[in-house]
Amino acid sequence: MSLAAALGTSTLYPLQPAIAEVAVSLGSRVTAVGFALACGPVGYLVGLSFLVPLVDRCSPGRVLAAQFGVLAAASALSAAVGNVWVLGSVIGVVGACSAVGAGLSSVAGRLAPPHRRATVLGVVTAGISAGILAGRIVGGWLTDEIGWRGMLLAFAAACAVVAACCPVVLPAARGGSERGYLAVLRSLPGLFVRYAVLRIAAVRGALWFFAFCAVWAGIAVALSAPPFSYSAERIGWYALAGLAGIPATQVAGTWTDRVGARRVILAGLALAGVAAAVAGFALADTAVTLVCLAIFDAGLFAAQVANQSTVLSIDPAAPARFNSAYMLVYFVGGSLGTAFGAAAAEWLGWPTTAVITAVVIGVAGAITATVRE
Structure with missing residues (x-):
């Protein structure tokens, strides 16, 4: 499941370093390719809303096999x-199914x-985190x-293999949800009203x-500008x-089971x-800088x-609808952060951007420390 989560999540990102090559190949402007790639996150939000709740209603092996099959076809x-x-348009479909x-x-x-x-969640989350970064x-x-087209075919082949494995490896048992699918979708906004923990x-x-x-x-913008002027490949490394921070997910899962979520979150x-x-x-x-980034991600x-x-x-x-609601808000925060980081690094400079992010993390810590759940 962790390997499948890594592959499914990673399909949202492989074209990002190849924007220039894609633009030249299609005879288009880099800006237009950038807008095309932006369809991926939009599709991901759709997938969180409409596809994730299905794993409580249907056989997870069949649902996820179908999503990986669509990922393979769309990538090809x-x-x-x-x-x-x-x-x-196709990347939008990839984004929706990458919510696997x-x-x-x-x-x-x-x-x-x-x-x-x-502990178990930490293992699967390690795969998701690896997919985002790798x-x-x-x-x-x-x-x-092998070129960007060959690269996408390689991802398509990997997704096809996982699609074939899902019905065999993943459980066929449905969740305990008694709600209809449309009722589940309608209930998502109300979950935030009803459950303070959420x-x-x-x-x-x-x-x-x-x-x-x-x-x-922000750091990508800072490293691409003088006095560094690094290439996209060098920044990607x-x-x-x-x-290096991915092993922290498994350690965190173990300690959460032992001492509770609040202490692990604060640490x-x-x-x-x-x-x-x-x-x-x-x-x-x-x-x-590399040590700081490793500690930052691990935390x-x-x-x-x-x-x-x-x-x-x-x-x-039946946890899928709660996870779907949570991830929607979580991903919106990340989308705003991406836009803020790039703009702030250019307008305010990298030091100010980093300090602002540290303050935002401090606010999250203050909420955790002061609000009783």
Whole structure:
């Protein structure tokens, strides 16, 4: 499930390092290709809303196999298009089906025993985190080796293999939801009104995902400008520092089961906030910056595992609708953070951007410390 979550999540990102190559190949402007790639996150929001709740209504093996099958077909079609607007439409489909990671974490939360729920979730979340960070790296590398069309065909082949494995490996048992599908969709906004735990988890999660995306978008802008003027490939390798933080998800899951979510969240946010502040003034020192990025990611990954475990425990028999509602707010925070980080790094400078993200993380920590759940 963790490997499948990594692959499904990664399909949203491999074209990002290849924007220039895609523009030249399609005879289009880089800006137009950028708009086409923006259809991916829009599709992801659609997938969170309409596809994730299905894993409680239907056999997870069949639902997720179908989504991986569509991912394979859409990725292959993306490799064959000759028009940037058609590419955008297909990428929207890819984005919707890349929400399989959220579906897999919902299934993991439902199947895990209560005393090990966070530990199991940490394993699956490690795959999602790896997919977010590695999708760009693998996509850029394969593009250099076999071209962007060949790269997409490689992702399509991998998705096809996983689609064939899902009905065999994943459980066929449905969740305990007695609601109809449309009733589940209508109930999503009301969950925030009814469940304070969900409101708190969604707000603080959106805050630190805002900070996460702002840091990674901002540092890319800062490193591409003088005095660094790094290439896109060189900037992409900074994501390897984030991969070092992935083991923190499994450690965080174990400790959440032992000491509770609040302590793990506070510890993770404290590490991430300090690391962001230090990174704001250490960009000239590559080693220090990489260490800060690794600690930053580790802290936020740990907080995410602990936070999401509280969401999935609200209704253990049918957690997908709660996970869907939570991830919608969480992803909106990240989208705003990406836009803020890129603009702030250009207008305000990298040090100010990093300090602002540290303050945002501090706000999330204050909410966790002061609000009783």
